[in-house]
Amino acid sequence: xxxxxxxxxxxxxxxxxxxxxxxxxxxxxxxxxxxxxxxxxxxxxxxxxxxxxxxxxxxxxxxxxxxxxxxxxxxxxxxxxxxxxxxxxxxxxxxxxxxxxxxxxxxxxx
Amino acid sequence: xxxxxxxxxxxxxxxxxxxxxxxxxxxxxxxxxxxxxxxxxxxxxxxxxxxxxxxxxxxxxxxxxxxxxxxxxxxxxxxxxxxxxxxxxxxxxxxxxxxxxxxxxxxxxxxxxx
Numbered sequence: 001x002x003x004x005x006x007x008x009x010x011x012x013x014x015x016x017x018x019x020x021x022x023x024x025x026x027x028x029x030x031x032x033x034x035x036x037x038x039x040x041x042x043x044x045x046x047x048x049x050x051x052x053x054x055x056x057x058x059x060x061x062x063x064x065x066x067x068x069x070x071x072x073x074x075x076x077x078x079x080x081x082x083x084x085x086x087x088x089x090x091x092x093x094x095x096x097x098x099x100x101x102x103x104x105x106x107x108x109x110x
Numbered sequence: 111x112x113x114x115x116x117x118x119x120x121x122x123x124x125x126x127x128x129x130x131x132x133x134x135x136x137x138x139x140x141x142x143x144x145x146x147x148x149x150x151x152x153x154x155x156x157x158x159x160x161x162x163x164x165x166x167x168x169x170x171x172x173x174x175x176x177x178x179x180x181x182x183x184x185x186x187x188x189x190x191x192x193x194x195x196x197x198x199x200x201x202x203x204x205x206x207x208x209x210x211x212x213x214x215x216x217x218x219x220x221x222x223x224x
Contacts, residue, residue, distance in 0.1 A: 009150065043114075044153075044200065044215040086152060097143075097168075098213060102152035 002027040004089050006101035013077050014109050021072040021104050023061075023087030033063055033070040034098070036086045044086070047072075057081070077108045113137070114216040116201050122222045129188040131219050133201030140206040142184035143213065144168075144176065147198040159184055160206065191223045 003026045013019050025031060035047040048056045050063040050070060061072045070087060087101040117132035133142065143158040145168075155168030157176040165176050173195060177185040184203075188195055198220050202213040 006152075043217055044202075046212055049212075097155065097158065099155075100145075100153040102150060 002031065002089055002091055002099050004087050004099055004101035006085075006087055006104050008104045009102070010105050010107070012107045012109060015079055016076050019074050019077040019081070019106065019108070021085050021087075021106065023070045023072065023101060025068050025070065025087075025089050027068075027089065027091060029091060030065075031089045031091050033061070034088045034090070035059070035061055035070075035072050036088055036100070037083050038086070039080075039083045047085070077106075079108045079110055082106055082108045114201060114203055114214050116199075116216040116219050118219050119217060120220050120222075122224065123188075123191050124224050125192060127188075127191050127223075129191045129221065129223075131186040131188075131199055131201075131221070133184045133186070133203075133216055134182050135184075135203040135214070136182065137203065137214070138181065139203035139214075140181070141204045141213075142178065143202040143204075144174075144184065144186045145200045145202065146170070147200055147218070153200065156186065191221075193223050195221065196223045197221060 005024045033050045037047040038044040059074045063070050084103050084105050086103045088098045090098050114135045123129050141160050144156040145153045147153050154170050156174050157168050159165045159178040175187045198218050200218050201216040204213045
């Protein structure tokens, strides 16, 4: 079965510093990877997906199949980036269900 | 704009009670999901439905059942609530097929079982 691992429960950085939220997955085929974000008192929402290869709110994520990783990066963190971030994976043949990691709580300090 | 609503934001029930959590979406989505969200455990899928009257178990279905009589409504039922079911419950919906991985979430119901 597929699995998503986010090794950091908590991550704290200062405003303006680079930030990287780690995500590793285990799946033998070709998965699709996503990052979902939940800001304080807001709904969980899609941030970005690897197939789009786009930057959302300054965040990017590259799928590295060799390292089975999909780390989320931003060169200069902002206070409004403080949120809970979940990495998720879907695989063909599973009705495209999502498997979520346990999440990383990012705090950006002023 | 997709709207997913859940019947209650906060709910307090007693052990042994039958509990109904309701979710409604207004975007004609085929797929609907129920998750529980616990600190340190992330989101875990309880059940999902890909059509009216169709359901499939997720990763942690024990102690729960679901009902989908209409396309827009997906109910989660705790037959006999227990304290270990105290949690935040999230409902989500999505289109079918490849679009299913973009899920739209409700605001959540925080259930406390005493």
